[in-house]
Amino acid sequence: MPRPDHDTGTLRTEYPFTLPRGYVDEAGNVHREGVMRLATARDELAPQNDPRVRQNPAYLTVLLLERTVTKLGSVVAVDSFVIESLFASDLAFLQDLYRRVNQEGHTAVEVGCPSCGHAFAVDVAGDAPGGS
Numbered sequence: 001m002p003r004p005d006h007d008t009g010t011l012r013t014e015y016p017f018t019l020p021r022g023y024v025d026e027a028g029n030v031h032r033e034g035v036m037r038l039a040t041a042r043d044e045l046a047p048q049n050d051p052r053v054r055q056n057p058a059y060l061t062v063l064l065l066e067r068t069v070t071k072l073g074s075v076v077a078v079d080s081f082v083i084e085s086l087f088a089s090d091l092a093f094l095q096d097l098y099r100r101v102n103q104e105g106h107t108a109v110e111v112g113c114p115s116c117g118h119a120f121a122v123d124v125a126g127d128a129p130g131g132s
Contacts, residue, residue, distance in 0.1 A: 013038045014070070015101050019090045023072055023082060031073025036094070039102050043067045065094050 015036050022032035047053050047063035062083045069078045086094070112118065 015097065017094075017097055019072075019086075020093055021087045021090050023075065023086055023090065025075065029073070031075055034072040034078075035070050036068050036097055036101060037070050039064065039068050039098070061091070061095055064098060065091075068098065069094065 017034050017036060019032045019034065022030040024030055043064060047060055047067075050059070050063060052059045053063065062080050065083045066078060066080050069083070072078050072082065075082060083091070083094075
């Protein structure tokens with residue numbers, strides 16, 4: 001369940017991210033910065049009727065990301081061709097981000113310093129200062 005932003009009390013619906021490698025367009029430009037929005041029930045239900053999903057259930061991932069990645073660099077439209085053209089590591093990154101924002105409501109992961117054991121949160125979306 002999405003959680004309200006603790007600072008403002010409002011529901012956060014968009015999550016900026018930075019792809020590990022980036023989408024390379026037909027002109028050779030690399031696009032790494034993007035935005036994913038929360039999925040709606042329609043986003044999850046509509047692709048179920050798509051013949052590509054019926055033929056290959058794994059294609060559901062492509063359609064879910066096509067519907068929820070609203071921005072990717074200067075790409076005009078993030079469509080199935082763009083999602084299909086991502087490097088495998090970027091696709092895995094977006095699948096994980098989708099799961100995190102839609103099931104957990106955030107992109108932060110609790111980690112610990114291996115030396116001192118101090119616990120702190122890291123934004124895995126890569127949009128925080130110093131993120132990759």
